[in-house]
Amino acid sequence: MTSSVKPPVVHRDAHRSIRDPRYGYHSFEIGSFKFQRDEYFVRVTYPKGTYVVDVGNFLRAMMRDVAWGFFYGWVNFDEVFGTVNRYGTVDVFVGSYNAGYVAASTDFSECFDSATLFTCFKALLKDWTNEGYDPFAAPLETGSPYGSRHGNNDQAVDFQRELADRFVGLPGDSQPRTDARGFPVNRHFDDVPQHEPEVHAEPGFEGQLAAFNLFAYLSRSPVTWNPSVVSIVGESAYCPTSEEHILPILHGNDRVEWFLQLSDEITWQVADKATAAPRAVITMKAGDVAAMPADISHRGFSPKRSMLLVWENMTPGLEQRYASGELAPTAAEF
Amino acid sequence: MTTATKFASVSDFEKGGVEVIGNDQPRRYLFSNLFDVAAKSQPWERVVVAKNLEFTIECARAEGESPWYLSGHDETVLVMEGTLAVHFVQPAVVPGGAGNGATRLSGTPSGKVMGHVRLQAGHLALLPAGAAYQIRPAGLCVVLFQSLLGAESIERWAEICQH
Numbered sequence: 344m345t346s347s348v349k350p351p352v353v354h355r356d357a358h359r360s361i362r363d364p365r366y367g368y369h370s371f372e373i374g375s376f377k378f379q380r381d382e383y384f385v386r387v388t389y390p391k392g393t394y395v396v397d398v399g400n401f402l403r404a405m406m407r408d409v410a411w412g413f414f415y416g417w418v419n420f421d422e423v424f425g426t427v428n429r430y431g432t433v434d435v436f437v438g439s440y441n442a443g444y445v446a447a448s449t450d451f452s453e454c455f456d457s458a459t460l461f462t463c464f465k466a467l468l469k470d471w472t473n474e475g476y477d478p479f480a481a482p483l484e485t486g487s488p489y490g491s492r493h494g495n496n497d498q499a500v501d502f503q504r505e506l507a508d509r510f511v512g513l514p515g516d517s518q519p520r521t522d523a524r525g526f527p528v529n530r531h532f533d534d535v536p537q538h539e540p541e542v543h544a545e546p547g548f549e550g551q552l553a554a555f556n557l558f559a560y561l562s563r564s565p566v567t568w569n570p571s572v573v574s575i576v577g578e579s580a581y582c583p584t585s586e587e588h589i590l591p592i593l594h595g596n597d598r599v600e601w602f603l604q605l606s607d608e609i610t611w612q613v614a615d616k617a618t619a620a621p622r623a624v625i626t627m628k629a630g631d632v633a634a635m636p637a638d639i640s641h642r643g644f645s646p647k648r649s650m651l652l653v654w655e656n657m658t659p660g661l662e663q664r665y666a667s668g669e670l671a672p673t674a675a676e677f
Numbered sequence: 678m679t680t681a682t683k684f685a686s687v688s689d690f691e692k693g694g695v696e697v698i699g700n701d702q703p704r705r706y707l708f709s710n711l712f713d714v715a716a717k718s719q720p721w722e723r724v725v726v727a728k729n730l731e732f733t734i735e736c737a738r739a740e741g742e743s744p745w746y747l748s749g750h751d752e753t754v755l756v757m758e759g760t761l762a763v764h765f766v767q768p769a770v771v772p773g774g775a776g777n778g779a780t781r782l783s784g785t786p787s788g789k790v791m792g793h794v795r796l797q798a799g800h801l802a803l804l805p806a807g808a809a810y811q812i813r814p815a816g817l818c819v820v821l822f823q824s825l826l827g828a829e830s831i832e833r834w835a836e837i838c839q840h
């Protein structure tokens with residue numbers, strides 16, 4: 344590090360939670376933040392003010408932040424609130440990447456030990472998710488997030504995405520999705536062919552060849568906006584996902600990320616990562632390919648369930664090479 | 678409601694595109710369509726449609742038998758259109774000095790036959806490190822290779838991308 348900027352204070356104290364008798368939910372305090380929910384809204388108070396958001400939007404975003412272990416870079420719940428993954432620590436911020444908040448000096452950010460913050464967010468998500476509501480599901484496939492506390496949906500909140508070590512179908516690795524494994528075909532994909540490839544390995548080469556139907560695999564995804572990993576080549580990971588309705592976060596890239604639209608259509612809103620100013624609208628139809636540069640945030644809109652191949656570069660330390668300017672934010676110049 | 682799933686092909690694709698707001702530039706998003714790329718390619722040109730440092734996704738118009746390829750690292754092939762077979766041979770002699778990416782072999786490699794896979798549109802297959810492979814399409818196919826930048830990789834961004 345050549346920077347003279349002092350490293351931030353890292354908060355490591357566990358969260359505190361108190362039951363609110365009005366609605367039955369707990370409120371959660373960690374660092375200088377306090378999180379409360381009522382029947383419709385989440386209220387976050389922090390030293391410079393208050394942030395209020397619809398609870399359904401908040402839970403859908405929180406579900407991804409928790410399930411992805413804070414993901415790559417910025418997980419903006421909206422243009423105001425979110426987290427930044429520093430890989431070991433995580434910033435929680437209000438307004439830090441919003442030009443209006445920054446200009447008014449009402450922006451605020453605090454740095455937390457990742458595991459400590461994860462424990463808090465997971466507990467919050469479990470406490471605030473009611474019976475019959477799945478934050479991973481498309482709105483037409485689940486119940487309402489609203490109302491006072493009733494039951495829970497720990498099964499949905501504990502959903503684990505499938506991460507292949509090398510390739511789906513190899514012995515000991517992730518396996519294709521089937522009815523028997525609890526992955527029925529989604530209602531929007533009942534016209535997707537389900538035939539599997541023929542794999543003929545000669546004696547002595549059993550288990551070395553592998554192939555599977557990726558479109559069938561995606562047609563059986565029970566969740567939305569939640570990439571799995573199906574193949575790894577070096578640090579290159581194919582992370583396909585099925586998408587419906589709105590990506591619950593604005594993902595701010597700390598590296599270049601690529602999208603290959605395999606079926607149907609998604610429209611992306613692209614904004615400046617530092618200011619939230621709009622930069623582009625990108626419509627992707629089947630066969631379209633586009634890069635998300637390392638200096639933007641993006642949010643997708645999928646009117647019908649669609650198949651998207653997200654392509655990531657998992658090289659450790661890549662975020663610093665982009666942040667320092669060593670690497671250009673774009674994937675290629677021409 | 679109608680929920681027909683829309684896949685595309687060389688003879689039936691429709692491109693979306695980038696609309697910029699303010700002074701952004703479409704070229705920053707390297708927007709292309711893989712069926713458009715395949716429509717304008719020679720058979721078995723491996724055109725880079727996505728690049729992340731040394732890693733690539735390469736699109737090929739798969740028409741007629743491919744050359745035999747070999748790579749020192751895993752690759753994958755995703756069939757986006759058509760039906761094909763991939764045949765694998767464990768080469769008796771591995772040519773030295775090859776860098777990243779696929780290497781084109783001259784002729785058919787001698788060695789043990791490892792087997793083959795038969796694929797249709799939507800199927801993803803592993804091309805294991807060290808296994809020579811040849812792709813035999815039935816008619817016109819379009820495939821994507823997950824690989825690394827190498828001697829066979831062709832970058833023609835200005836021709837394929839919106840700008």
Ligand SMILES: [Fe+2]
Nearest residue numbers: 594600635641
């Ligand atoms: Fe993203």
